[in-house]
Amino acid sequence: MDKIILEHVTVNFSQKKKHFAAVDDVSLTIKQGEIFGVVGLSGAGKSTLIRTLNLLQRPSAGSIKIDGVEITQLPADKVRKLRQKIGMIFQHFNLINNKTVGENIAFALKAGNYKQALPERVKELLDLVDLGDKIDSYPNQLSGGQKQRIGIARALANNPEILLCDEATSALDVETTEEILRILADINQKLGITIVFITHELEVAKKLFHRMAVMENGKVVEADSTYNIFANPKAAITKKLVGRYLNLQLPNELLPDLSKGRLVELRYQGKSTLTPLITDVSKEFDVAISIIHGKIEYIQNDVIGILLVYLTGDKNAVEQSFLRLSQKVFAAKEIKEAI
Numbered sequence: 001m002d003k004i005i006l007e008h009v010t011v012n013f014s015q016k017k018k019h020f021a022a023v024d025d026v027s028l029t030i031k032q033g034e035i036f037g038v039v040g041l042s043g044a045g046k047s048t049l050i051r052t053l054n055l056l057q058r059p060s061a062g063s064i065k066i067d068g069v070e071i072t073q074l075p076a077d078k079v080r081k082l083r084q085k086i087g088m089i090f091q092h093f094n095l096i097n098n099k100t101v102g103e104n105i106a107f108a109l110k111a112g113n114y115k116q117a118l119p120e121r122v123k124e125l126l127d128l129v130d131l132g133d134k135i136d137s138y139p140n141q142l143s144g145g146q147k148q149r150i151g152i153a154r155a156l157a158n159n160p161e162i163l164l165c166d167e168a169t170s171a172l173d174v175e176t177t178e179e180i181l182r183i184l185a186d187i188n189q190k191l192g193i194t195i196v197f198i199t200h201e202l203e204v205a206k207k208l209f210h211r212m213a214v215m216e217n218g219k220v221v222e223a224d225s226t227y228n229i230f231a232n233p234k235a236a237i238t239k240k241l242v243g244r245y246l247n248l249q250l251p252n253e254l255l256p257d258l259s260k261g262r263l264v265e266l267r268y269q270g271k272s273t274l275t276p277l278i279t280d281v282s283k284e285f286d287v288a289i290s291i292i293h294g295k296i297e298y299i300q301n302d303v304i305g306i307l308l309v310y311l312t313g314d315k316n317a318v319e320q321s322f323l324r325l326s327q328k329v330f331a332a333k334e335i336k337e338a339i
């Protein structure tokens, strides 16, 4: 079921009398209960786009439907109602520093429908992010990861159906990021909340997103399952981002003599192994194929294998082997220098 449908959404800004579209004719569909991500370089328009979903940013043109209702036309009181349905977390947490953790959450609850059962609900929310013991602490007594967990608890205060996350892990170290991603995946599973998460970090995309879109200069250049984006990127910017992310770091000492043979990087559906293929090709064309380096990337429940092989032998036979290998994997490219 479709939860959010954007059609031809554009956001125009003017800076120093110059007009430009920070979001440029974006159409996307986000399904009920999925974790949908948007990645792109700084300035691509990610924050502007996500802010249109709760109308913190009004689109200049286009249609946004949530649960089938056109939100860009809603009167002010309905917009307030809509915002209760949508929680949001931020890169810098945005907690109120002179209020305790409990008060921060209670503050969010007072805006909603929990005026009676307030203390119970505060406790319930803090337990959800495993921070029940911090109820009387102040934000500056917490670590970054703990602050973001409070941010999550606060965003969930009024039982939202959608959670928007704007670079929610970008201020955190690797381990804390993992912890926050685990909590978000858990919340998505347990509560069935639709999550829209924007980030410039492919590591986060790989671990969290079910489907994702890539943005460049205000446009969505492609959208697909996370696996397909990583395994078979189509747009130039996606190829560049994914290429950089998946690249095997080959130290100079491992670089074989490129005047005597060809070094080829193969990317393949990692559930199978390439050994039989390599043995077959090697026999068929009578070339030597040695494995220089390899790694496996886990994308959600799927696997991408990356293998660097070095082919030596008769020039023509090497070319034939390269072509055969290329046909059997989803990407093959020759490497001409150390990476």
Ligand SMILES: Nc1ncnc2c1ncn2[C@@H]1O[C@H](COP(=O)(O)OP(=O)(O)OP(=O)(O)O)[C@@H](O)[C@H]1O
Residues within 6 Å of the ligand: 013, 014, 015, 022, 040, 041, 042, 043, 044, 045, 046, 047, 048, 049, 200
């Ligand atoms: N209120 C505004 N007025 C004018 N220009 C804006 C405004 N907000 C954002 N922009 C511009 O719109 C473009 C997109 O900004 P946006 O914040 O959406 O990018 P982003 O993809 O979130 O980048 P980052 O990864 O750095 O957060 C940028 O060029 C930015 O300068």
Ligand SMILES: [Mg+2]
Residues within 6 Å of the ligand: 046, 047, 048, 167
């Ligand atoms: Mg941003």
